[in-house]
Amino acid sequence: DAMVIQNPRYQVTQFGKPVTLSCSQTLNHNVMYWYQQKSSQAPKLLFHYYDKDFNNEADTPDNFQSRRPNTSFCFLDIRSPGLGDAAMYLCATSRGRGSNLFSYEQYFGPGTRLTVT
């Protein structure tokens, strides 16, 4: 009964080689989030989609992009991965309405562990 699915679970890419991580959900939530989590640190929000509206965090590098072709799917594109981008990438979903969407509970996927060689 997986609700938030991330593929692949493990991804190895070469320095500078573009990589795409995918997330899908069966909850029909209108908000989807991408987080980056490095070892022993709290997750860091990269961006979120509120329906089709893309919202970038101010300190998210331009190297990170995202696409949401429909309600169920969301992709994270890393255009030129550096060694510092090696991390766990978490996708989350929630309901949300108006300005208080972050007050709703978020449901996380299992994450994709990205290694950059």
Place this chain on the structure above:
Amino acid sequence: KNQVEQSPQSLIILEGKNCTLQCNYTVSPFSNLRWYKQDTGRGPVSLTIMTFSENTKSNGRYTATLDADTKQSSLHITASQLSDSASYICVVSARDSNYQLIWGAGTKLIIKP
């Protein structure tokens, strides 16, 4: 500055024992407080979410308390099991223009047989 601090940083207890994890926050204005459990290499799983008016909330062997006056929360785990070994993260939602989430650094709990 909005901050969430958790203690202890790590904790080792024997299986079957109880434990309590602490969370202090300076987030204002307050919207809600969540406790997540994160197994190694997995995504966080929500245990509880508490609003201003809730003092205690239980989820099986997990009981969270919230004191909005002192801005403190605790997570009590009863009769610990080996599967409780994980990081427990306290997250506070701020009722500001962005309703941002402020994450604590987590408490790493290890249950030994």
